[in-house]
Amino acid sequence: MDWDAFLRFLRGPLFDVALVVFVAGLAYRIVRVVALGWRRDRAPAMGSRAGGIVTSYAKGIGIWPFIPWVKDSFRGNAVTFLAGGLFHLGLFVVIFLGTAHMLVWKRLLGFGWPTLSLPVVDFLAAGAIASMIALLVNRFTQPVMRKLTGAPEMANWVFVFLPMLTGYMMTHHMFFRYEVLFSLHMLAVNVLLIWIPFSRIPHFAFYFFSRTIHGSQFGKRAVTP
């Protein structure tokens, strides 16, 4: 098999198609929700909606990811909080602060930025992979999680796990030739990009909706969000 030609196809035309599906699909998802219409809340506010929204984001971004144990709900959900946090941290660092990925962004956007050294990125990538395994185990041992797990959840897990696994193998030249590993990684990435608009993964976009609603709801009632 001509792995070089395959890789060129995966990095070239298929990657472009995957990107278009990803961006267009995501845009469609967001537009669809926004277009459903929003009723104005006519109840007079008691507190400040804006203040509530600011607090909501400050807590969401400042407390959840860094000091989750201040929350009562941390007890009994330690795996979800810690593995979930480590997974997202690893994911963001690898995608935005890994040198190889920054170069992809540079090709797409036309500009680049400083990145972290490989050992740091590599460590966090390994952490993210280990976290995903921990989350999978948690999914099958916690009664609530078991109830919520179906085919779409498993597909999400597999499609997110494969790019991370192949990327890690690629950096460490494990088992196969570099072209083969690179091809597998690009294949997994393309599949993920195409899958995202059809999955529940776009929560990263809707986070900004729900967090704003949360702040506004608690703020108008003069309650700390």
Next chain:
Amino acid sequence: MSATTMDAKAAMDTFVRETGGWIASQLEACTRCGICASACHFYQSTGNPDFAPVWKVELLRRAYEQRFSPIGRILTALGVRKRITDEDLLAWSRVVYEACTVCNKCALVCPMGIQLGPLIHDVRTGLAAAGAVPDDLMAAVNKQVEEGSPLGVTDDVFEERIEWVSDEWDVEIPVDREGADTLVVFSSFEIMKFPENIADIARILNAAGESWTLSTKGREVVNFGFYEGSAEHTTLFIDRVLDGANELGVKRVMVTECGHAYDALRWTAPNLVEMPDGLEITHIVAVLDELVKAGRITLKTGAAEDDGGVTFHDACKIQRRGGHIEEPRRLLKILAPESFREMTPNREAAICCGGGGGVIAIKSADPQRYAAFGLKLDQMRAAEADTVVMACSNCRLQFLDGVQHFGSDVKVRGLSEMVAAALDGTPASDGQSE
């Protein structure tokens, strides 16, 4: 309620009609991480995964995916996704009515900040349209539609009760007084079960020189339509109160010790009906605090020091969803400066009593209702409280029933009753429930 009389299509149509960007964006944000389960007193006290808030909104999410996403439509048409069945309605009726007080504590622990309480209310709306409301609750709703009150407070009963309270506690209670500033609306819980609340609130308002009145038309503030989740019934009951307010030309409506009614009238009514111009909706705890601050009533400092360790129970609809968090604390720090102590967690993060949202009206919900109250009992024990105070009659019913069920000797008191007992220079009621 039985599977034969239910209409799954009506539930589906209601879900679709109710789903706007507000609901859709939050359903889309949910990652199904399951953390919300740890906030729910029903899940915590029973370990039943069906009681996880995320599972309670699952029906709404399913409807959303099947109707609004192209993939969902295709998969449903192909039969890969199961349509909502009558059995589903029965199963969800058991969790959203019998194991949820719509207290919205789950929203506080959700990493995405999703308002699970209101979403569960929307699930109820669909179930109400489909005829899947538990029989006990539906009977109470129907009674309120027909007689004006779920506890049978008809015009005659209302008149008799108010006259009796007025005589018994020797206090003046104005009824249908045109041009009064404040319309006071009691819940039928208070009228039938805590009549001393009426006497005490009357005494406080009279002592403050407030211009106030009751209304025969708007005599019942409890809104069982809001428990049911039916917009039609909620509106009907709200309109009765507003008609009373309009008729007498009052400036504000003061909801007494009732949580759900306050939520319905304060936050929901403006989005359902045209509110009379400039009409303010307020709650008794805010008014009590305001009267003390303005010096219109003075309270004996330490009047409740004989009650042992005093703690305050935050009601979901008055504190977490009503914002009246500091007012009762300011009052209790006057009444029991030495012995007041907090339960943990408290304020907006407080654990719900377990009886709100209509749960206490549904007999088959008793096992989880008592289980959830166990958490409350643990909290009170940990705080070494001898007396627990609250500003919600629904919570108070649950507390009275709960302490009896568990054989606890904690004293359960209403805030207005304690304030009235501490009024300088006025004899108070003896604080005994009927």
